[in-house]
């Protein structure tokens with residue numbers, strides 16, 4: 045079973061990642077993971093933090109001589125900003141707490157002005173804290189760097205079987221990209237907002253600038269597409285095995301995500317059933333004598349992948365930390381205050397694309413290993429090829 049766990053606070057020493065269940069013999073290196081980490085760091089609308097960080101995942105276990113061992117893969121990513129937070133985020137109690145003196149850094153002051161929309165209030169209540177920093181550090185989207193490192197390993201595994209995962213921005217604020225005929229993925233990589241429609245991209249940039257000028261933030265909608273996914277991942281037989289449910293949970297777990305759809309889910313409910321299903325057309329192909337001319341259902345039917353690209357969209361809300369803060373309440377006194385402001389991003393939609401790719405890849409890798417198994421990549425490949433040879437008209441097997 046492919047699973048992963050992350051640890052790390054936003055301004056602590058760094059992030060730690062463990063990925064388990066990857067078969068032995070998969071070629072992987074830090075450079076490959078580094079490409080994906082760098083993609084996540086880009087995006088118009090980022091705050092000053094990304095000028096400080098240069099994310100790099102050090103592999104510390106599970107890989108030898110450039111290939112996986114089948115053992116848990118351990119990685120760490122340094123937080124360069126830690127150097128500015130050593131007192132505030134110190135593991136040992138800093139001197140001022142022991143002596144009752146004043147902290148050396150203003151960053152060590154307790155945070156008590158609750159930010160609406162962030163984890164501050166529920167986190168402080170749940171964990172019994174009187175300093176919101178104990179919550180916000182882990183609730184920060186910094187953690188998504190760790191997910192991208194884990195996701196890069198899943199992507200590498202899927203790539204061995206021809207699966208490619210891409211992502212792009214569909215909208216930012218009220219600015220929508222025109223539905224693309226065919227997406228030029230290289231152009232998306234070069235777009236500052238990861239948008240396939242260059243005219244819309246310009247307007248998205250202006251939208252982010254306008255939000256920044258107003259001391260505000262802006263959200264967006266993102267699409268992740270996985271191509272060449274084998275038919276039959278996930279299962280219709282039990283609720284927790286359905287691939288669309290698993291993809292949705294994984295995407296919804298990304299910081300600030302408020303809605304997920306498989307395919308253009310919200311749009312198709314306005315149409316009749318006859319317009320929405322992806323009709324199965326016969327074609328003359330001895331191996332797969334069928335095709336779909338549409339993909340309205342986003343590549344899943346009955347909780348299983350159906351051989352079409354898996355397409356998932358998600359909506360990321362405008363970031364909760366506002367330069368012009370909302371009215372709020374102080375955690376200590378209950379008195380009215382302005383919410384806490386701490387340097388933040390204006391728009392997270394472009395980097396969230398890369399995080400979405402990672403989460404989709406992790407779910408697909410888990411479902412892939414569930415279906416094909418194998419302790420070495422060659423064993424997985426034999427099982428995969430054996431199954432793929434059975435995907436076709438049943439008459440062959442009679």
Ligand code: EPS
Nearest residue numbers: 091093094183184185186189387388389
């Ligand atoms: C974040 C606030 C900002 C972002 C951060 C998420 O960090 P800082 O408070 O240090 O300026 O840059 O995102 C990252 C550090 C990252 O790697 O994406 C928040 O409050 O969620």
